[in-house]
Amino acid sequence: MPSPGYWRGIPSRLRLEAVRCSSCENVVYPSRRICPHCHGTKWEPAELSRTGEVVTSTVVHVAPDDFAMEAPYVLALIETPEGARLMLQVTDCELNEIGPGTAVNLEFRRIRAEGNSGILCYGFKAVPAG
């Protein structure tokens, strides 16, 4: 990813900043111009909880080159208490203990070293709660 793109992603990716639609109150992550639910254009800032629940998950065995050293890893769709959904890796867990309903905490982690130049990319990963 070119570095401007990486910088643009900092609020959502590194701070989990979302937005709440002023007209329909749905929380949308990451922020966007037009509400997918009601087409509203007025937003309030909303920060996502650092907790969530697994909606569906998989264990990735064949990974893209940048993630080859990590495989096998769990990838899951996580829903936060605010109703936002994120696709994140689940880490620090037994591969088979993750499934629908698993409670997780979201933690700031290194995601990968990108490409030949090895640029470090950060973001959130989920870890089983408790």
Place this chain on the structure above:
Amino acid sequence: MREVAIVGVGMTHFGELWNDSLRGMFAEAASGAMADAGVDHLDGLYVGNMAAGQFVGQEHLGPLMASQIGMAGIPATRVESACASGGAALRAAYIEVASGMSDLVMAAGVEKMNDGADVTQVLATAADQELEAYHGATFPALYALIARAHMATYGTTEEDLAWVSVKNHHHGAMNPKAQFRREVTVEQVLGSSKVAEPLRLLHCSPVSDGAAAVLLCPLDQAARYTKRPVKILGTGLATASLSLADRKSPAILDAVKDSAVHAYKMAGVGPGDIQVAEVHDCFAIAEICCIEALGLVEQGKGGAAARDGLTALGGKIPVNTSGGLKSKGHPVGATGIAQAIEIVEQLRGLSGDRQVQGAEIGLAQNMGGSGASSVVHIFGRV
């Protein structure tokens, strides 16, 4: 709008075609379609292609491909909708002929995947780069997430998934154009290596090279070119969010349903009228979700369909008689056109061992991304 027919078809073998180039494969398929219809000119060309820019470093395929078949000068455009590029090209050609803008238009699809690119990474560019690929999502992983959701919601099993592959390999073993002309067993599927759980290698379509082309003209001109035209009764294209996180349920492919509703309405037929269908089985779970979304089986009953023989040749509604993407191969941009060719050949009665006897109405459904694009065409024997 004018009624539109397909009057010529041509395609290459699908597979690892090390000796064939992107342009060479296109020329083979295109000239095959032109010979089938006995034509020496075209009024327009749409080339379905997902990612030649990434796979082989070549963009701008419209004029390149037109010139490869001696048609430099005609209107020619590349159409991209990820793995639904072929279906989208067919729809564009249909609209151009139906509108009266042009009379003889080729819809083609081509992809060269085996030329050294990181295929997993290139395909992942059809997913949401910022929200999915950034975190290590691959296409098998996205469909695995869909599969796990379907299993949790409807009780679909890993064995159900395996039966889709067994059934499609059974069909593909009879298809001379198929990449894998051999049968597989449930045990082999369930014993193959894990890709993204619950999907294993033999639940996944292969990496393929290939090209396919069809010729469209107004139905009232079709007799000039063929004794066996096949009419396009309806077309539908629908989209959903690129990212799985933005969908109501990851187990349901809304775009497939919406595209089918449009196509059925336009054709004036319903799911019960379809006698043969080509469905986008890029992964076994995709066939299950798609036959549900198309209404060929009840929602949640897709898992049992292949296992029970419902969707096999000789069953109530044969699905993927070509072998599907799984066995025939999946050169992504070419797939939508190859699906249309299988249905055209079925309706022409030319499918040999794979023939569905008396087939008069067939459907082809082509999908892009993790179901963010879906194109449905319904065809009728004339």
